[in-house]
Amino acid sequence: MAETKRYISLDELKGHNKKGDLWISIQGKVYDVSDWAKDHPGGEAPLLSLAGQDVTDAFVAYHPGNAWQYLDKFFNGCYLEDYSVSEVSKDYRKLLSEFSKMGLFEKKGHGVFATMCVVVIFFVASVYGVLWSESFWVHLVCGGLMGFMWIQSGWLGHDSGHYQIMSSRGFNRFAQVLTGNCLAGISIAWWKWNHNAHHIACNSLDFDPDLQHMPFFAVSSTLFNSITSYFYERKMNFDALTRFLISYQHWTFYPVMCLARLNLFAQSFILLFSNRKVPNRGQEILGILAFWIWYPLLVSCLPNWSERVMFVLASFAVTGIQHVQFCLNHFSSSVYVGPPSGNDWFENQTKGTLDISCPSWMDWFHGGLQYQIEHHLFPRLPRGQLRKISPFVKELCKKHHLPYTMVSFWEANVMTIGTLRTAAMQARDITNPVPKNLVWEAVNTHG
Known part of the structure; x- marks a missing residue:
């Protein structure tokens, strides 16, 4: 029976x-x-x-x-x-199945090899210029090339974290540690931990770590309620200092992005030397140590301290472009409080992201983030296929009356600054019951 x-x-x-x-x-x-x-x-x-x-x-x-x-x-x-199963989910699963039958998840194209070549060229050119030239301007350009190398290695690290870009899992793991830990100084383990949480809880103010940048940035006045981050397991306090910083966030956004690399370095160290379970911790630490050997050694080869500082700032500032790109797709999109709803997967991803319109020859610049909606819906899909599936996703959004937002790179920047400015003006409202101090009041007396 x-x-x-x-x-x-x-x-x-x-x-x-x-x-x-x-x-x-x-x-x-x-x-x-x-x-x-x-x-x-x-x-x-x-x-x-x-x-x-x-x-x-x-x-x-x-x-x-x-x-x-x-x-x-x-x-x-x-x-x-x-x-x-909702009608949206039925159509989403059907679309995913069709993409799988078409073999799109296995077709990675030649983009990986081309990007690797670019990374090698930028790295070699930067090192060569530092060691074999005495020109200040050559050294400045070399700092910028180092920044561009970090950007392109970042795209490879992102891709290898979502799907296998190499012929085997072992080589894929090697690519992750090389592009993330060794070349960029960022732990791939930290990135996976952070990025997977972001994808699942896209634009949840208390579950998505990519929106939790207090005390420097707040994309919504809801954060002024000092809500708890379930990712970092701590309260995000909106105190007097935070209010002051956020009051000017639309002015400080780009300068802070130029130095955002420092936060990624710090977060990598915090995770690797924490009590959390970290897969392949030994590999991760060795990769980070490799970066902190070769990069300071290269900088020390410059003739004086002014050029060393200039080189570091140039490399950081150029990489700031990528940090801006990380923000554009989400900062001005819809946000919410609470855990994500598993039954609203498609809806949550489309409402919390936007695409960047660009010609196909500029896809290298965005590293796949120009099709952020498609990437969030199909995270295992190689970035070379995202442009191809865009019309299908757009049609499905239209069928179910869901947003499909695509704007230019310039418009995305304007929208992001607009979101930050709105929250900044709300933070300046002295009627908000936030602890004040004399310094904050003196600075803001005249707006």
């Missing part, structure tokens, strides 16, 4: 939504990942963000077909009694 299926309600599933008691549903089957969450290759944060929900859309977006075979060991024998 066949065993009777055990069904649980959605409310009962929602009750298992924390560390040590974490259930999820995929296509109506319930899985207990309480003990395994800490070993999840994508980090624990994505699972905690979607805990107690049906996560089918997020699962198929992030995992290849062979991942299904590993689910059975987590099946707890329960099924979701009120499981249903």
Whole structure:
């Protein structure tokens, strides 16, 4: 006699939504990942963000077909009694299936090899100019080339973190450590931990780390309520100093972006030397140490301190372009408070992102971020395929009356500064019940 299926309600599933008691549903089957969450290759944060929900859309977006075979060991024998699939999700899954049948997830094109060649050329040219030229202007250009090298290596690190850009997992891991840790000084483990949480909880003020830049930036006045970051597990205080900094954030945005690299360096060290579980911690630390050997050594080869400072500032400032690009796709898009909804995967990604319009010959400049909507919906898709699928995504958004925002690079900058200015003006409102001090009041007395 066949065993009777055990069904649980959605409310009962929602009750298992924390560390040590974490259930999820995929296509109506319930899985207990309480003990395994800490070993999840994508980090624990994505699972905690979607805990107690049906996560089918997020699962198929992030995992290849062979991942299904590993689910059975987590099946707890329960099924979701009120499981249903929205029309948007049906169309999304159908589109993903069609892309898979077309082989788009396997067609990486020649972009990876070309980008690697560019990285090598920029690196060699920068080192050669420092060692073999005595010209101040050559050294300045070399600093800029170093910045461009970091940008292009960053795109490779991003791609290798989302899908396999090399012929094997081992070589792909080597590419990650080389482009991230060794060449750029940024831990790929930190990037994965941060970036996966961002993708899953796109534009949630308290779950998405890419919107949590207090005390320097706030994209919404909701952050003035000193809400708690569930990613960093700390309260984001809106105190007098934060109010002062945010009051001028539309002016400080670009200067801060020129030095944003420092934060990535710091975050990498904080994670690698923390008590958190870090996969391949030894490799990560060795890669970071390699960067902090060759880069300071190269800078020390410059003839005097003024040129050394100039070289570092030039490399940081050029890389600031990439940090601006990271912000443009999300800062002026819709935000919300609370965990993401697993049943609204498609809707959340389209509302929280925007695309940058550009001719195809400029795709190298944006590294795939020009099609951010498509990238968020299909994160495993190689960036060379994003332009190809854009019309299909746009049509699906039109069918379901969802936003599909595409603007120029200039317009995206204007929108971002506009968002920051709006929040800045709200922060200046002295009627807000925020702790004040005499310094803040004196500076803002005359606006």
